[in-house]
Amino acid sequence: MIDTKNHKPQILAPAGGKASFLAALAAGADVIYCGLKSFSARMAAENFAPGELRALTELAHKKGVKVFVALNTLVRPGEIPQVRQLVHILGREVGADALIVQDLSVVELAKQAGFKGELHLSTLGAVTFSKALGLISSALGVSRVVLPREFHIDEIKQMAQSCPPGMSLEVFVHGALCYGVSGRCYWSSYMGGKSGLRGRCVQPCRRTYTQGRSEGRWFSCLDFSVDVLTKTLLPLPQITAWKIEGRKKGPHYVYYTTTAYKMLRDHGNDPKIKKDAMGYLEQALGRKTTHYNFLPQRPYPPSGQEEQTGSGLLAGRVKSDGGRPALSPRMGLIKGDLLRIGYEDKPGHSLLRVPAAVPARGRLVLKVRGAVPAAGTPVFLIDRMEDALETMIGDLAAELTDAPCRETTSAAPDRAARQRRPASRSPEEMTVYRSLPRGRQAHSVGFWLSLEGARGAARLNAQQWLWLPPVVWQEDADRWQALVNRMVKQGARRFVLNAPWQISLFERTRNLDLWAGPFCNQANGVSIQVLAGMGFSGVIVSPELGKEDYAVIPGQSPVPLGVVVSGSLPLCVARTLPGPVREKKLFSSPRKENAWAEKHSGLVWLYPDWMVDLRPRQKILEQYGYALFIHLHHSPPPGVKIRQRPGMWNWDVGLP
Incomplete structure (x- = not known):
């Protein structure tokens, strides 16, 4: 039931691994959402085994924090028994408060397994107009829908006004943008079977493209950030959750973004606190940000076009130091900082851990393997762990108890395995x-x-x-x-x-x-x-x-x-x-x-x-x-010829 008098949307923090989960707890998140090592739309994240997640969920519940599990990939026909068992484990053993789903089979399997938590429809479900909400509530029993990132505030308000009793809405307020509409992108799959709907996207949109004599990362998006505009969401009681994207990010990002949005939610009218919150977001080590379509009268392009759209804070550029590549950082670096040298699709790209503290304008020799980065190559700080945050994470880790999951199976029959004769x-x-x-x-x-x-x-x-x-x-x-x-x-x-x-x-x-x-x-x-x-x-x-x-x-x-x-x-x-x-x-x-x-x-x-x-x-x-x-049938534009090449897509390679 939505409380319209004391409305305070949840802050949903991402967790791709144990340290990020504990960082979210340290920051005071209301909900932590994460994924398992299978059926997660972020398979490149570290993710969790059920036993590890059970211990973390018990700790979160002791702190009054909920845990949502994203079981949000496409499910292949032979995987139904495995998904049913995982749903059973998440409900009976882990104690997940909600499942975030894309594939409608998971909704049905959750009912079969007697899952007691909530069912939330992922943004991959592409619920893009308000009349759909009543159908989803009545036909599926879903209690929350995650809205598309492409929506502007007027569309969000219209969705909220149409939200049926017993259902709530969740909006993204910060994090990575995809160029394609979620659930409607096959780009990565087309290029070799790595499907975004299976959590394995190789991000071909982030590459450099050419058209005529022009070149740019035109489809590589900046990060979305509602930041100070979140105040326009507060009067909408149907918006019960603000979601931060970032299950592939480290604990530093999780802590800073969660803290910032808590400040904006609770004290966003205080100019000093608002300024401090914006400072936290600047230090979160994500990409440059955009409001995108959030304000319909002032839309911004989601992509950086001619700009770089890699994550991280620019730390400086490569210089030659006696023939060796070196960095004189713009800010102080601490031991363990993770640096990205250049871009993934350019020569000389690599990742480097800082071996010892380096003061601003100091000197760090870049010991890299492979191709030596050229002078002028940008270097970005993409992750770090401050002593204070490391201490908080360590203190929370000390509270964890060993809570392995028992091997369990669902007693429900495997309805999907029955061979049906298709209608004639x-x-x-x-x-x-x-x-x-x-x-x-x-x-x-x-x-x-x-x-x-x-x-x-x-x-x-x-x-x-x-x-x-x-x-x-x-x-x-x-x-x-x-x-x-x-x-x-x-x-x-x-x-x-x-x-x-x-x-x-x-x-x-x-x-x-x-x-x-x-x-x-x-x-x-x-x-x-x-x-x-x-x-x-x-x-x-x-x-x-x-x-x-x-x-x-x-x-x-x-x-x-x-x-x-x-x-x-x-x-x-x-x-x-x-x-x-x-x-x-x-x-x-x-x-x-x-x-x-x-x-x-x-x-x-x-x-x-x-x-x-x-x-x-x-x-x-x-x-x-x-x-x-x-x-x-689709006629190509004038001057475009359709190439003759194998069009079997994933027929032979399958869908991992």
Whole structure:
């Protein structure tokens, strides 16, 4: 129940490892959120084994601090028993207060395991318009939704006003930004099977790109920081939590950012305290920050464009000292400070621990392995541990007790493992267009609905499929609602929805054929069962899967399944296009991976210049039990040629 009189949003601090967890406790966080060593959307973090997390959770609870566990990756079909067991352990052994989830199977498995804590829908769930909230509350029993970072304050207020009883909202106030909308980015997966939806993103957006004679890190984002603008969130009692991103960060970052936002929440009207809080944020060793879209009248680009967007505080630049690289730091360095020399994708990059204290303007010889950094290479301070913080962490660590988890298994039956016969349906092929084609077509016709004007919509018939976009923004939701109503009134009966929550845009679903599209990221039978319960008559599975997963899912599904077998799938969709990037012109990575950007209905789509092509495996997929085969037709811009290269995506490499 939301307390509107004594509203005080929780400060959620990130913890990627034990030291950061204890730093969050030392800073006075209200909640610490963290992940296990599997099924975490930050697999590059240290993360926790269940036994270690149990001891830390017991200590946190003694201090009056809650612990939320992010079990927030895509779940493959063969992983259902493992996830069920982990949910059981987190509830019965660890005592987690909430699970943060992306995959809807985890919601169902939590119910099967009798999990007593709360269920929170991750920002990866892409809940981007207010009408979705009632559906999520009633159909899933989720008690909190984490809002997208792309929202501006007016959209946040509209979401808060529409929040149903028993549900609350959580907003990010500080930390890393992704260029692509969370849950709608396949960039890393396209480049070799390292999926962001599985927590393994290799961050291709942070590379240097070229377009014509221009070059820059155009898609590499600054850090998001609401900082002093958090005062605009305080009057919204439905916003019950302020979240700090940073599970890959060290204890210094966690302590400083948590302390700063506590100060801004509790004493943000005091000019001196506000100034001190901003000083803490400057010393947190993150990236340069931006307010991004938070103020709609003063939006800022999320990316640094021509600036560097690496984390850390500039400590100085490499100088030559008798032929050896050296640093004369701008500030004092302490023993154990971690320095980053240069950039990861540039020669001479390395990490270095400071062996002993160095005064400001002193001298530190940089003993590096490999290529010697050139003179002028920037050096950044990216992590440190002050004596006072180390003492606080040590004192808290001394309070930990040994609390190993017993080996436990859930008594609930493995419903996902039962082999179901998919609903009978003759195989059908569908080609999806941006505008309706003329003349007879060899396949069924799909058509992307657009707010810019449904070209050819007057020629619609009940057999054609209408596709909704991967994201419906809150500021456009009423227009999308009106468009859907108009299409149904005109006789449209077959729709593909690219977020599960888009089903709430339909005033009625009877006599409609509603399918969950590929951007719904469905990858196992349990989550598909949840969608069937919500009213979906079919599901197009995630395009990121490998052949082993494709083979298993039809036997677990209660509804017919589809699969994208060819066409132009985007690297990602985003809300903004970086200023230097020209629309419909190729840009290239250092590895000559080419793509272009297009704008459609409030979204920027980044398309690679090669296509997904599983057509050589279509007969196999039909034997597996798939009934709907999708071809995404998209004409490249003038002057752009589609390259002929293998388009099997993760078919052979699988999805680790």
